[in-house]
Each structure stands twice: as structure tokens, then as C-alpha cells.
Amino acid sequence: MFVSSAARGAASRGARRAVATPGARGKSVAVGAPAPTRATVMRATTRAVARGASAIARASARPTFVTTPIYYVNDQPHIGHVYTSTVADAYARYRRARGEDVFFLTGTDEHGLKVEQSADKRGIEPRALADENSKKFRDVMTTYDISFDDFIRTTDAHHERQVQAFVKLLQERDAVYLGRFEGWYDEGQEEYYTESKAKELDYKSPISGKDMVRSSEENYYFRLSKFQKELEALHADNPEFLTPSARRNEMMGRLSEGLNDVPISRTNFKWGIQMPDDEKHVIYVWIDALMNYITAIGIGDGKDSALYTDRSKYWPASMHIMAKEISWFHSVIWPALLMALDLPLPQRVHAHAFWIREGRKMSKSLGNFVDLACMDRFKEHYGLDAMRYYLAVEGPIGAQDANFSTDRVQEVYSSDLVNTLGNSVSRTTAMINKYFGGEVQSEEKDGERVTFDNWDWPARTTAQVEDAMAAYDKLDLPRAAAAAKNIVMDVDLFITETEPFRMAKDETKRAELEACLYQCLEALRIAAVLLEPLMPNKMAEFDAGVGLGAGSLEERIRWGGLKAGTKVTKLALFPRVEGLDENGEAVKA
Numbered sequence: 104m105f106v107s108s109a110a111r112g113a114a115s116r117g118a119r120r121a122v123a124t125p126g127a128r129g130k131s132v133a134v135g136a137p138a139p140t141r142a143t144v145m146r147a148t149t150r151a152v153a154r155g156a157s158a159i160a161r162a163s164a165r166p167t168f169v170t171t172p173i174y175y176v177n178d179q180p181h182i183g184h185v186y187t188s189t190v191a192d193a194y195a196r197y198r199r200a201r202g203e204d205v206f207f208l209t210g211t212d213e214h215g216l217k218v219e220q221s222a223d224k225r226g227i228e229p230r231a232l233a234d235e236n237s238k239k240f241r242d243v244m245t246t247y248d249i250s251f252d253d254f255i256r257t258t259d260a261h262h263e264r265q266v267q268a269f270v271k272l273l274q275e276r277d278a279v280y281l282g283r284f285e286g287w288y289d290e291g292q293e294e295y296y297t298e299s300k301a302k303e304l305d306y307k308s309p310i311s312g313k314d315m316v317r318s319s320e321e322n323y324y325f326r327l328s329k330f331q332k333e334l335e336a337l338h339a340d341n342p343e344f345l346t347p348s349a350r351r352n353e354m355m356g357r358l359s360e361g362l363n364d365v366p367i368s369r370t371n372f373k374w375g376i377q378m379p380d381d382e383k384h385v386i387y388v389w390i391d392a393l394m395n396y397i398t399a400i401g402i403g404d405g406k407d408s409a410l411y412t413d414r415s416k417y418w419p420a421s422m423h424i425m426a427k428e429i430s431w432f433h434s435v436i437w438p439a440l441l442m443a444l445d446l447p448l449p450q451r452v453h454a455h456a457f458w459i460r461e462g463r464k465m466s467k468s469l470g471n472f473v474d475l476a477c478m479d480r481f482k483e484h485y486g487l488d489a490m491r492y493y494l495a496v497e498g499p500i501g502a503q504d505a506n507f508s509t510d511r512v513q514e515v516y517s518s519d520l521v522n523t524l525g526n527s528v529s530r531t532t533a534m535i536n537k538y539f540g541g542e543v544q545s546e547e548k549d550g551e552r553v554t555f556d557n558w559d560w561p562a563r564t565t566a567q568v569e570d571a572m573a574a575y576d577k578l579d580l581p582r583a584a585a586a587a588k589n590i591v592m593d594v595d596l597f598i599t600e601t602e603p604f605r606m607a608k609d610e611t612k613r614a615e616l617e618a619c620l621y622q623c624l625e626a627l628r629i630a631a632v633l634l635e636p637l638m639p640n641k642m643a644e645f646d647a648g649v650g651l652g653a654g655s656l657e658e659r660i661r662w663g664g665l666k667a668g669t670k671v672t673k674l675a676l677f678p679r680v681e682g683l684d685e686n687g688e689a690v691k692a
């Protein structure tokens with residue numbers, strides 16, 4: 104909730120200034136794309152789903168910009184942060200594999216009252232606390248192999264400078280004004296509530312349960328109400344702008360209640376970016392935070408800056424990824440700010456659901472987070488890629504919350520990775536070693552492919568590849584993984600049906616055996632290419648032992664990429680391991 108009944112009548116227009124700001128310099132904030140009208144968003148959306156002649160959607164010609172939320176430095180990293188970052192990472196890797204020019208942004212959100220208070224409690228400067236905790240998040244990204252291109256911190260000088268420039272521009276455009284507000288304030292969340300909403304909540308914070316306080320203050324306001332119609336049209340006309348659809352319905356419901364202007368400055372603390380030319384006010388942390396998506400690529404610094412030259416082409420963002428609790432900020436406040444700044448809107452906002460534990464929300468008060476130490480124990484035991492795979496296939500990517508369960512980690516690991524993928528790869532590579540000294544043979548005899556009844560491998564793999572790619576495009580990671588797994592399960596079935604070990608005993612079946620094992624390994628290679636965004640390290644092992652093929656994903660998933668004569672080593676990708684207890688500790692006998 105981020106709402107107030109701003110005293111709009113009392114708005115002071117005195118904030119307008121003629122002095123040029125860096126952001127206003129020669130309209131440098133516009134990246135050359137048309138203003139964000141309804142049509143623009145629709146065109147962008149249509150482009151995104153446009154399909155080429157083949158059934159596989161063409162890689163986008165425009166660059167791809169993927170973001171995670173920037174994480175609060177007053178929290179400790181936990182499974183939720185690792186999850187969103189892993190999802191975004193898999194998506195970024197997939198788009199890179201398709202040959203696209205990808206920029207993947209993550210970082211930390213470092214201002215606000217809570218950081219100031221936590222630092223006070225420890226007797227250190229907010230900056231010191233921010234440095235310490237930002238590093239923890241950055242380390243998580245490295246440990247979990249998150250392939251980010253930049254890690255922005257809202258305390259970066261260039262971010263602070265650009266946020267001020269943007270806010271100044273908003274003032275000049277009369278989208279921000281000085282007004283007085285009297286209402287109910289949730290100190291923990293730094294959010295205001297209207298009388299009616301506060302009453303509905305019994306004047307208690309819906310997050311912490313603490314009493315709201317009556318507060319009156321002079322603030323700068325953003326004219327959110329002015330964008331009511333455009334925001335309604337944005338969501339009504341672009342069902343893919345905010346996904347999953349449950350979130351879109353929720354936002355449309357809230358929009359239909361009518362929008363109020365929102366305060367965008369605070370005077371009760373200092374740890375923030377100062378309002379332009381008014382040292383009494385700091386810019387509200389959410390405005391500061393949302394703008395990271397455009398400051399990281401230099402848009403507010405204008406054409407003369409190196410950052411702008413290198414990165415401005417990435418705007419508008421292709422995909423903002425986050426969890427559902429912040430979809431309001433990303434799908435209502437953020438587009439309105441961009442409209443006011445005359446910048447194009449992001450193509451898509453995806454707000455997934457939550458990881459929960461034993462059916463209950465994870466929270467500080469319950470102390471039931473799957474914290475980083477616990478995640479790390481699982482990672483050490485099962486391996487990083489196995490945990491990435493578990494998060495991807497069992498995670499709350501859609502509207503349903505997902506329960507973190509150690510039993511499921513073990514089941515998914517054993518069934519999908521050890522018994523299916525690992526087993527199939529080791530069986531196939533073992534047979535190639537046993538029968539052909541580790542050298543892949545050809546599937547052709549006298550210039551013709553040797554085929555087996557009902558086993559049209561090129562058609563089978565193409566169908567799964569199309570499904571996996573459509574799923575990746577939609578960020579449906581469980582379905583993408585399932586399509587790859589279908590190929591692997593088909594290989595198992597194929598081996599059962601064709602019985603290569605019997606062929607091996609019959610000299611007249613030499614060509615069939617060669618083709619059979621070629622087809623097993625070629626199908627597995629294609630599955631491995633599809634799994635690479637989820638398990639980059641394990642698939643690198645596959646690459647070292649078998650070869651994944653060269654070129655873009657489209658090239659590598661074509662049947663026939665595996666060359667006869669290739670030397671393969673016997674691969675054991677996933678060792679069998681015991682399950683762990685709920686905390687990721689070894690189970691005591």
C-alpha cells in the first residue's frame with residue numbers, strides 16, 4: 104500500500120525552476136523511442152511475441168534488459184533473494200544463448216529509515232552498514248553463479264546524481280509538487296494510509312502489527328492520479344505487461360478504486376538522497392530504488408556520459424522480475440513515473456509468488472527463513488546446479504506459493520537428476536566407450552539415416568525444443584525443464600525398446616548399433632543445450648565430455664550437431680547422496 108489523500112489543492116507549484124538539470128539537458132532522458140503511449144506498449148508487446156517463419160520464435164533483434172529487484176541491505180540474504188536472482192539468471196543465460204545482446208542488472212537498495220535505525224543501533228554509520236550488507240548480497244550472486252552485468256548500489260554517486268536529476272525534471276514538468284498530508288503512517292514500512300484503509304486495518308501495520316501513528320507533514324507529491332486512465336489502459340490492453348494474470352487482475356482491481364497522489368519525500372530521517380534544492384527532505388526510498396533501472400544505464404546523465412553511450416540502448420527493460428509483494432510499485436508507480444518522464448515503458452513485469460515453509464509465510468517473527476547458511480548447506484551437499492534446478496522446477500514462478508521441503512529436494516534430485524538425466528548420460532557414454540572405444544559413430548549407412556520404427560528423433564526433439572523455448576520465453580522454467588526431461592525419458596524408452604546391448608552381440612547389427620547410440624547421445628546433447636541456462640556448470644561438464652556444439656542455441660539444438668568421430672568420456676554427472684534434514688544438516692541415524 105502506498106497511498107495518501109494528498110492535499111492537492113494546497114499544492115505549491117513553486118518548485119518549478121528554469122535551471123537546466125543534467126536530466127533535462129536537451130531532452131537527454133529520452134532514449135529515442137517514442138513516448139510511452141498505449142500504442143507503443145502494444146507494439147512492443149506484439150513485437151515480443153511475433154514469430155518468424157519457423158515455429159521457434161526468432162531471437163529478438165533489440166537488446167534484452169533483465170532485472171532483479173535491488174535487495175534491501177537491512178535484510179540478510181535468504182532463499183527468496185537467491186530464487187529471484189536464479190530465475191533472472193536462467194532467463195538472461197537463455198537469451199544470451201539465443202545470440203541476443205543481454206544486459207542483466209541486480210544490486211542493493213541502501214537508503215531509508217530502517218537502515219539508518221539499524222546502523223544507529225549498532226553505533227555505526229549507515230554507509231558502513233550498507234557496505235557490509237551490500238557485499239553479502241554481491242557475494243551471494245557470485246556463489247550462486249548469477250551472471251549479472253552490473254551490480255548497482257543506490258549509494259553509487261552516479262545513481263544519486265541521476266535520481267536528483269529525474270526528480271528535478273518531474274518537478275519542472277509539474278508531476279511533483281509540494282503539499283501537506285495528514286494521515287496514518289506505518290513506521291516500519293514507511294508507508295502512509297488513508298483514513299478508510301487505516302480503519303480497515305484497525306490502525307495497525309499489516310506487516311509488523313505495530314500501531315500506526317498519526318502524522319502530518321509537508322511533503323513532495325507525485326501526481327499519480329493524473330495517470331489513472333493511462334495506467335488502466337496499459338493493463339487492459341496489454342495482458343502480458345504484468346504476469347501472472349492473477350497479479351494483473353489484482354492491480355486492475357486496485358486501479359478501479361481510483362488513484363491518489365503519493366508522497367515521494369520524507370523529513371523524519373536523513374539517510375537518503377536529498378530532494379533537489381531542499382535539504383529538509385530526502386527522496387522516498389521507493390522512488391530512489393525504482394530509478395535504479397534507468398540510472399544503471401546512464402539515462403539520467405544524458406548523451407554526454409560514457410554510461411549512457413554504452414548502455415542506454417538497453418532501455419526499455421525487457422523483463423523486470425520480482426515477487427508479488429512489490430508488483431504495485433513496478434506495475435503502477437513505475438510506469439507512471441516513466442510516463443511523466445516521457446520514457447518508454449518496460450515490456451514486461453513478472454511478479455512471482457513466495458517460497459513458504461510448512462505452509463506458512465517466512466518471516467522474521469516466525470524465524471522460519473530458509474536462510475543463506477541453510478541454502479549453502481544444501482548447495483554443498485547436492486551441488487550448486489542441483490539446487491538451481493530444484494529452485495527452478497519447484498519454485499513459485501506463477502501465482503501459487505511453493506513450499507520449501509527437504510524431502511522434495513531429495514526426490515527431485517534423485518528422480519530427475521540422478522535416475523533420469525545422470526543415468527541416461529552415463530549409460531549412453533558407457534556403451535559408446537564399451538563398444539566403440541569412446542568414439543561416436545555415424546547414424547548413416549550408405550548415405551541414409553538408419554531409423555527405428557516409431558522413432559523419428561528429429562521430429563521428437565524439435566517438438567520438445569519448441570516447447571522448451573516457448574516456455575523460456577514466458578519464464579515458465581518448470582515447463583522448460585520438463586521438455587528437456589521428456590527428451591531424456593524418451594532416450595531411456597528408446598534404449599529399452601531397441602536394446603543396443605543385444606545388437607552388440609550380433610555383428611550384422613553393427614550399423615544399427617552405431618545409429619542407435621548416436622541417436623541416444625544426440626538427443627541427450629540437445630536436452631543438455633536446453634538445460635544449460637538452469638545448470639550451466641553441469642552442462643559444462645557435459646560439454647567437456649561430449650561437446651554441446653558451437654554457435655547460438657538455434658544452431659546447437661538442430662539434429663545432427665553431434666559429429667561422428669567425436670571422442671566421448673564416460674560421464675557420471677550426479678552422484679547418489681542421502682537426504683538432509685529440514686535445516687540442511689545430515690540426518691542422524
Ligand code: MSP
Nearest residue numbers: 172173174175183184187212392393425426457458
Ligand atoms: N528493495 C526492495 C526492492 C526494490 S526494487 C526497485 C525490496 N527488497 S527486498 O530485499 O525485500 O527483496 C524483495 C524481493 O526478494 C522480492 O520481490 C523477491 O524477489 C525476493 N523475495 C523475498 N522473499 C521472498 C520469498 N519468500 N519468496 C520468493 N521471493 C522472495 O523489496
